[in-house]
Amino acid sequence: MSLIKANNLSIAYKNNEIIKDSNFTINDGDFVFLTGISGSGKTSLIKSIYGEIKPRGELFLGPYNLAKINKSTLSKIRKRLGIVFQDYKLIPEWNILKNVMLPLIILGYDKKASQQKAIELLKKVKLSHKIDRFPAELSGGEQQRVAIARALIHNPALILADEPISGLDEFSASLVMDLFIMANKLGIAVLIASHSLPQDFNIQYRHLHIEKGKVYELS
Secondary structure, three states, X not given: OXXXXXXXXXXXXXOEEEEEEXXXXXXXXXXXXXXXXXXXXXXXXXXXXXXXXXXXXXXXXXXXXXXXXXXXXXXXXXXXXXXXXXXXXXOOOOOHHHHHHHHHHHHOOOHHHXXXXXXXXXXXXXXXXXXXXXXXXXXXXXXHHHHHHHHHOOOOOEEEXXXXXXXXXXXXXXXXXXXXXXXXXOOOEEXXXXXXXXXXXOOOOEEEEEEOOEEEEEO
């Protein structure tokens, strides 16, 4: 079943058309890499999927056309997304436990249950020993792992990750990719924007590529 469907999709940023007349589909449970050179439109496409940039044409997320959606419906849809930003977007005044809990706090979950789930995820990302630390006390790779734990905590239908391993050391990059694989094996669709495909990737995936404003699927 299609989770994302683009028909004649165009995306403009600051009056510059970056994506034009593109068609593609991402299905429930897919693992997808989105590649392209710097400035090709990967980040703009990710932003359009979570509603930060309004597209033209049709871009469906489930039954909702993001080109025509209102703010209240967009807010509802975002609760089903897990987003991993390039700059992490952790709250500096909160420790990492509370940062990971954030989606459940927004959804109104019980505090004790939220804490327990956050602790379990921090164990999976090998940061349970730094549970009371603040983002500024962590390395870039550690902050990225916190961001991924936060993206996973509410069991989203789709994870969007923008250059999630860029600049990370080999250990952190490997752990981050393992987390995405784990999420996908639980039935979560994963869309990762990246300059290139990882080496020795051992699960089935799809490859979308942006070139000269068009989104293509490569085999």
